[in-house]
Amino acid sequence: MNANAQDQRAAVWAVVDSDIGPLLLAATGEGLVTVAFHATGAVRDRTLDRLGSRLGAEPVHAPDSPLLAEAIRQLAAYFAGDRSDFELPLDWSLISGFNRQVLRELASGVPYGAVVGYGDLARRVGQPGAAQAVGLAMGANPLPVVVPCHRVVESDGGIGGFGGGLETKRQLLALEGVLPQPLF
Secondary structure, X not given: OOHHHHHHHOOEEEEEOOOOOOEEEEEEOOEEEEEEOOOOHHHHHHHHHHHHHHHOOOOEEOOOXXXXXXXXXXXXXXXXXXXXXXXXXXXXXXXXXXXXXXXHHHHHHOOOOOOEEHHHHXXXXXXXXXXXXXXXXXXXXXXXXXXXXXXXXXXXOOOOOOOOOHHHHHHHHHHOOOOOOOOO
C-alpha cells in the first residue's frame, strides 16, 4: 500500500457529548467511518481497538481534525432540532454485501420523522424474506444516528432492538417526532 492509500485508511477520532450520551466519532480521508454510543472507558477502548484492527492503522485522537469538524457540527444541529438529515461523506469500508445494501437504502430512503419495518426494508432491497437479516444489518451498522437504524421498527408496532439501548432508540424517535417525549 502506498503512503497516500495508508493515509486514507488512518482514522482520527473524538468523543463528543450529545443528548443520548457521549458519542465516539471516527473519520478517514474517505469520510465518517464510525459512530459509537456510550463512548467512555472500556466501550471507547474496545471501539478504537476494533477500528484499528479493521483499518490496519491505530486511530489518532484528534478532536480538532477537519475530518471530524462537519460531522460534529451536523450532529450538534441534529440534536438541537435544527437539522433533519446529514450531508456527510461516509466511509462504508467497515460494512459490505447485503448489510451495506440495506444500510445504504435506509440512509437514502427513510427520511427524518419516518419509520420502516424490518420486512419492508428487506423488500426494498429485493430480499422479501430477509427481515431477520435486516435486523442483523442494523446491529452491524457502524454509523448509527447518521445512518438511521433507529428508524427501523417491528411490523406489529414494536420498537424492535437497538445497539445503543432501547432508551436511546426511544429518545432518537422522540427527537424526530415519531414517539412522544418522555414525561420525565
